[in-house]
Amino acid sequence: MTVPHNDWWRGGVIYQVYPRSFFDSNGDGVGDLRGVLEKIDYIASLNIDAIWLSPFFTSPMKDFGYDVSDYRGVDPLFGTLDDFKALVQAAHARDIRVLIDQVLNHSSDQHAWFAESRSSRDNPKADWYVWADARPDGTPPNNWLSVFGGPAWTWDSRRKQYYLHNFLSSQPDLNFHCEAVQQQLLDDMEFWLKLGVDGFRLDAANFYFHDKLLRDNPPNTEVREGSIGVRADNPYAFQRHLYDKTQPENLDFLRRLRALLERYPGSASVAEIGCDHSLRTMAAYTGGGDTLHMAYSFDLLTEQCSPAFIRRTLESVEAELGDGWPCWSTGNHDVVRVMSRWALNGQPEPARGRLLMALLLSLRGSVCLYQGEELGLSEAELRYEDLVDPYGIRFWPEFKGRDGCRTPMPWSATAEHAGFSHAKPWLPVAEAHRSLAVSEQERDPDSMLNIYRRFLGWRAEQPVLVSGEMRMLHHDDALLVFERQLGEETWVCLFNLGDSPRLYSLPGRLEPLADVPASTATFQGSSVNLPAHGFAFARLAG
Template structure:
């Protein structure tokens, strides 16, 4: 059964644009909405379904837009509301949908709401933020930690209370236990839906509610030197985050949001889920058809990339998911670029990039692609003096922050600042990215960029990849093999994640699929030869 227009998001591909670094139209060194508008034909040429725009809202930019001071405003750095409306209209003309970030867990400490709430203990927004009394000895009310380091509580001298911030101290958490606050946020989201937005990407969607008793988080029993998910530079992982996030009331708010979105047919939501049991939470947040449309976790945004790990991750979410829907992502504006993070083994780089492309786009679910992945960009190496990310500055040098994945898109090999801007950019262009610039790859039929275009176009015509089920068939230290099935059509999908050629003995009779872009597998009767970083697809006949 074909995916209806209303359910276009099932199996859809969403291209994430980080506006600051996409294209600078007015040569002030920062990318903007008119810059995105000017590059819409490029995005459309990728054969993606939608664009996710990272925040462009009014903000003091302490966390580069993820600290909102006006949920209905466009920051002048990025343009105007009219620029945004022009972008939406032009995208729709090209068959592209527009998702926008919604940073609902917290706002800026410069938001008028916070100014009013902190002004006294008697005002209209007194409970729009999470306030708590100090302990008798003046210490914070509990042991909760900030993702960005240190206590999650900061003292406010006006109210003489602590306020909660799961991230920067300049990002106070909104109090979702307040009904008026919830309604205001829903009204603000409706404002954008009325302007023609097709969907929302929800930042930190499992952080909205907190335990009202403010109970201490227990220690993480899995903590050990070098343990999974534990970094020595940040104590956040030393706790199990039982009470500061992933509370059951989150689902109640998401149901209210889904009810709002149902009034705007064709819209959808994708959420970021980061918690101790992220796959289980993903399932809970997307099942039942009355909460999120889809969600992604951090499981494929880590350094782990072995066939065994990927198989475990896919099987875990499939076992939990019921009627929910996953969205897969291997990169975004918060993590080291996948070409550096998943270095796998050896060369050649181009073959490795195509392997990662085919693997990601063959999993069951929707996909988020981060700008530059289609060019095969690796993480930019920056000097300490070039950093602007407060997270990276705080934890340098053990953790270099998020700037290395946020450097400007390289558009022209020989132009100043690689064609991103005529002015010194807010982050330097990586010199290693020039050779991968768009204008270089446009001229090479076999470039990474053109491989992405062809594979995405081919994928759009393959219902088995968009709608089919998935079942893992085999893995070892090098190979990952799984089956995709839709009705009577069944495919075997094979990936060699090593730098050495591999042989795989086929379990059943197969018929090699013809004209699969970038495929390098050789099907030789009862077995298949996979070169280094090779992949292939075959139709199962038995």
């Protein structure tokens, strides 16, 4: 079975580029679009299908680009619109598609729209943001909380009203109940489609609409870590977020967005969904073929990594998603790097990195890889004085923020700042990353980088992994075993997440797949010997 060209996203692999930290082309200490362009052949060598560019739009950078002040502009920090066009052209020449972040839930408070909206209660954009009167005692209109801590409402002395912000107070929420807002955002997205982008990654896609009645959220009687922004030290976890996000009106807007994308064949959407019932929401947001193409949740972005947890997550997706489509990731710019988060005994081991690579790339669905995962980068340890992330600064020291996964890519082990820049970088280069630099790994055929390249190239030629169905077979304290099946072809995929060798036996005969990159398992009949952090793939003989 060959995936149709316009359905490239089904089973496709998307490489997330965080431009600030990828490569600095002009020596100002910050990565930029020209830097991504200069490294496009490196990206192509990974054998991925698309890149996702984190925000490069005009912004005051209070949240490092996730606070947009011009949805059609390139911030001078990252270059020019011509730089972006050149990058798209270069990517397409290498058969790499380009997805760009869209931060639709909120803008910057320095956006011209917000300046007009806050100027009075009767201007043309007065209802473009979520405004509400104070309670009689002057307190906010309800109990909603910001993901970043504290009330989700800030008083504005000009309008003498509160405005809603689910994130920073400098990120006011747009009012999706206003038709003009929806149309403007769709027009802005079409601007980029006309420039050749192949789709969008949608930030906080279930936050767009709020409850019109502004009802209080009820308490969360079972504080559960794992959702976006939910930790025991953040009061956001203490509410059930019934009214501030994941409203039914979201689906109608997503259908409008899908209709726009359908006018540009081959374009696709992948959404970030963070909520208490993320799998159920993923099903609603990707089912029916008229909303999102795919979505990912935070279920594999937590610290939990036992075989039982992974199996439960995978089976829940298979049971609840219906005809929807998942996109899996174990890392991004918001969470501790997977090599540290899922390390055993606190030590990031290369063998475990290869195991996690094989597991992620064997799941049914599409995959997002975060830059640096192919190098086996661990979380960078930073001092408080190095932090720039407002999230981390606010919750230090219990939570160190997101800077540790955003440090610069190490290109050279010996160059100043690891070859990322000629100037002092916006975040320090982690010294532990120097030995993992691209320059070092290029020379070693068995390095993590070269194993990623080989595995991704091999996977692209295996229809059963790209498009096949999945059925769980077994798990215990260390092993996770599942089938992938396409037509008459059935594979057994085995993963040892433990730190000691394990033996697994299956009824029936297995034919080992001898060409699997980095697999060190051995077979004897229907038994498989898996070393610590080992994995294997075998064809089930009839």
